[in-house]
Amino acid sequence: MRSNVSAELLVLRKRQATWVLLGIWAFMGIFFAYVIPYALDAEAAPRGLAQFLPQSLAGTLIEGFPFFGGVFALMLGVFALGSEYGWDTLKTLFVQGPSRGSLFASKLVALGIVLIAFVVVPFAAGAVASIVIAQIEGAPIVWPSAWLLLRTMAAAWLILAVWGALGVLLGVMTRGTSLAIGIGILYALVIEGLLSAFAQSVDVLEPLTQVFLRANGYSLAMALGASTQVIESNGPGSFGGPFVDSAQALVVLGLSIAGFLVLAGVLLRRRDLA
């Protein structure tokens, strides 16, 4: 397994798309969480200037993960499996000896490891941005507790993992990348976005939205210090509730990951590679 994971890490590490996605995601995360709102009017931010200082690092950064970060993780998941169909490299891998299940597992572990970078890099960049702002404002640098940071980063990884798993499933289902990314973004933007917006006026939709990735991702973020006002005004990723409790969010996200990956694994194992 270790050898298989090492092979998959080489594939992901040397792929330009991995670094491009990581770079854009880190840049966007900082740009929309710090640069733009601070430059416009820091005092008008939901938590005022404190939102941009190191003490709010956890809550400020995780607000971007349930939607924007999710889209990047979705693309990464699609690339991890969908591209293999496009290049026909699955065929080359399958005849090397590892079982399909073991190969799939190694791809998932490698993807999970790469997603750690998709959490750590934005957090590191956010830390730098918050220090710069604190210096400009002459504010003291006070960090959140290590425990809060750890929990927030773990939650951020979980949120990315569920979107990555959806990307893996779509990549396997469509045996490619373009359609999979299209469907994934359509789901994230239109289905979850619009139905969540309608749910505020159509009661019957409310139970449905409570199992959406968006609702559960934001609910988890809320438990770690994210601002309701920021989430409600998060552009295409906005969400106005209803929120669920963090335990339910953890269960729904965990079950979603399991469901997506089991379905993808079954398809990968059972389908002919013709």
Added chain:
Amino acid sequence: MTMPRSTHDEHELVISTQALTKRYGDTIVAVDELALRVRRGEVYGFLGPNGAGKTTTLRMLVGLVRPTSGNATVLGAPPGAPEGLSRIGAMIEAPAFYPYLSGRDNLRVLARHARIDVGAQVERVLGQVGLGSRASDRTATYSMGMKQRLGVAAALLKDPELLILDEPTNGLDPAGMAEMRAFIRSLADGGRTVLLSSHLMGEIEQVSDRVGVIRDGRFVAEGTVGELRGRAGLRVRAEPPAQAAHLLAAMPEVEAVGGQNGLLEVVVDTAHAAAINRTLVHAGVAVSEIYAQTASLEDVFLELTATDGGAGS
């Protein structure tokens, strides 16, 4: 022509299929109750026109495609089982690699998945296929022939007992094709079993110990190249032909005489050409032509794979 070096013993079969069938929907039968038997140490040429079912058969043998019915054993294991695949090197259809990785890195990925010594094996197979100087270049920059060589290198990574190669000379120039054929032959001479699929008769003829010809998913012939060609004979043009035919038919060494338009087709060992010529001349028959003729594998192939509407394509 080479001859098989092993006896037909069930225990020596490295590939054995029984009634192997693959259907797509209700109407398309890609492979139809195929009984393929490949013996240890031989180069088995799997010959057939495009669409005959060769690649589907190979895909079933390595577990990429599940048969609709029938069964197969490859190196004593079911197709696609890790214990079998670890001893098989395969290149099925066009070789496929990560375009952004170098040839060397592609092989490293495959070697890690196969859990073999990455460094030594990778360099060894790169050298074997003559790709050492371009191994650091991205495979997106490779020509078809170079990808083909890399595909063979990938198949050799595990130092396999059985090689399954699907059209390995595709995209190679004539010198490269000759080199590849010699290489494949040397692999078999080194004790490996090779299942070589191709639609190139010359390739199969020069390399294979035995040949199976497939059409519409079914075997239409199997045997050594010599057996498929049939026995050699003589073509004789003589005047008057009727007298010549009568004289030839009376010779004990002649098995049959046929022909038309003055050209007689004589089924006989070609070593008797001089005796036949002498007999006819002594009897006053004017012999203007006498020559040996053996059917080429291509003739046999075209005859075997001809459909009602003409030759198979």
